Amino acid sequence: MRYDADIIVVGAGLAGACAAFTLSRNHEVHVLEADAPASGASGAAAGLVNPFMGRRARPIWRLREALDAVPTLLEAAGAPTLFPDTGVLRPAVEPDQVEPFQEAAETHPDLATWLSPATVRDRHPAVQPDHGALFVPQGGAVNVGAMVRELLDGATTRGATVETQAPVLYWRETPGAAVVEVDRGTDTEDLRADRVVLALGQGYPPFPELRRLGLGGVKGQTVRIRRPEAPSGSLPPMSGRGYIVPEGDTFVLGSNYENNFEDLTPTPDATEYIQGKTSDMIPGVQHAEVLDEVAGVRVKHSETNLPLLGPLPRRDRLWTFTALGSKGLLTAPLLALDLPTYLNAPGKIPDPVSTLKG
Numbered sequence: 001m002r003y004d005a006d007i008i009v010v011g012a013g014l015a016g017a018c019a020a021f022t023l024s025r026n027h028e029v030h031v032l033e034a035d036a037p038a039s040g041a042s043g044a045a046a047g048l049v050n051p052f053m054g055r056r057a058r059p060i061w062r063l064r065e066a067l068d069a070v071p072t073l074l075e076a077a078g079a080p081t082l083f084p085d086t087g088v089l090r091p092a093v094e095p096d097q098v099e100p101f102q103e104a105a106e107t108h109p110d111l112a113t114w115l116s117p118a119t120v121r122d123r124h125p126a127v128q129p130d131h132g133a134l135f136v137p138q139g140g141a142v143n144v145g146a147m148v149r150e151l152l153d154g155a156t157t158r159g160a161t162v163e164t165q166a167p168v169l170y171w172r173e174t175p176g177a178a179v180v181e182v183d184r185g186t187d188t189e190d191l192r193a194d195r196v197v198l199a200l201g202q203g204y205p206p207f208p209e210l211r212r213l214g215l216g217g218v219k220g221q222t223v224r225i226r227r228p229e230a231p232s233g234s235l236p237p238m239s240g241r242g243y244i245v246p247e248g249d250t251f252v253l254g255s256n257y258e259n260n261f262e263d264l265t266p267t268p269d270a271t272e273y274i275q276g277k278t279s280d281m282i283p284g285v286q287h288a289e290v291l292d293e294v295a296g297v298r299v300k301h302s303e304t305n306l307p308l309l310g311p312l313p314r315r316d317r318l319w320t321f322t323a324l325g326s327k328g329l330l331t332a333p334l335l336a337l338d339l340p341t342y343l344n345a346p347g348k349i350p351d352p353v354s355t356l357k358g
């Protein structure tokens with residue numbers, strides 16, 4: 001059987017870029033992206049690497065390995081500086097968060113420290129915590145769009161090819177190949193590979209085979225503002241009431257959560273809401289100049305709230321890598337590092353994320 005590539009990766013968001021990078025080490029990889037790299041959720045993400053999530057600072061799945069995977073992958077791609085050594089600060093914004101935050105620090109003393117309000121003010125004078133904060137030194141933030149581009153560049157250096165403006169319309173499996181039909185404007189073209197990895201993010205709804213996996217989407221927006229004048233001192237990325245990621249002389253603020261949405265455009269109402277809520281952490285952000293607004297959809301698995309990886313039901317060669325939800329940075333690198341192994345031995349995919357255990 002003549003293939004156009006060993007592996008075709010569909011979608012150049014975080015999932016597709018991580019997969020393309022790790023698979024290109026030993027395979028000929030071809031990436032097909034409908035639009036441009038990181039044009040979906042990956043272009044909207046604030047980029048927090050926060051392993052203790054939500055109001056109660058719950059540890060994420062495979063906490064330590066997930067935290068290690070981010071710098072490991074970035075280092076392999078020659079872009080370690082995308083994940084600077086800042087840590088992530090989780091101010092407790094309600095009194096009832098103090099107990100679970102302190103508990104997280106007690107249970108994981110090597111990963112998190114509880115800071116009193118006075119200590120927070122001392123270290124970060126711009127932050128106004130009423131109740132103290134959890135500090136996670138190994139966390140931080142990554143510019144996800146830049147990470148996607150670096151990973152694709154790394155894959156290209158290893159021989160992969162990346163095609164943009166190349167939407168996939170359809171796929172099928174024959175005994176000898178996985179075949180995708182690519183929209184070429186006035187025509188379509190079939191491309192053949194040994195395997196296809198579908199990493200479509202919010203591109204899934206037109207495809208019944210993906211819809212049946214139990215996916216759902218939550219729209220969210222981030223807002224880039226000019227950094228307000230504030231007391232000097234270091235400022236790590238923060239997640240409290242909303243989140244704030246400092247980037248040069250700007251802040252990226254997030255986010256809102258919309259379960260019902262008709263389109264993916266950002267809205268002024270969401271911007272106002274996000275600026276309002278984040279001003280509880282750093283006064284002044286609500287009046288700062290807005291430089292950019294971006295919206296995207298966090299695709300989730302409705303039951304597990306964990307990623308989904310593996311062959312589609314009743315398929316061998318057609319795989320999916322999706323449902324990264326709101327923590328793609330702590331799932332995509334982790335799973336992609338072992339993807340070359342999983343591809344040859346699907347039974348090794350961890351049960352909680354495997355399509356074979358649904």
Ligand SMILES: Cc1cc2nc3c(=O)[nH]c(=O)nc-3n(C[C@H](O)[C@H](O)[C@H](O)COP(=O)(O)OP(=O)(O)OC[C@H]3O[C@@H](n4cnc5c(N)ncnc54)[C@H](O)[C@@H]3O)c2cc1C
Nearest residue numbers: 011013014015034040041042046047048168201203328329
């Ligand atoms: C507002 C917001 C804030 C977030 N903040 C964070 C955060 O701080 N930290 C964190 O870890 N995560 C965050 N996330 C989540 C993170 O963005 C996602 O988990 C991750 O980016 C999803 O990556 P993906 O590759 O699955 O999807 P996407 O990035 O959406 O990529 C899918 C790609 O597939 C392409 N595509 C779709 N259909 C087709 C087709 N038919 N043919 C070819 N290509 C196709 C799309 O154009 C797109 O480029 C946030 C998300 C949002 C929306």
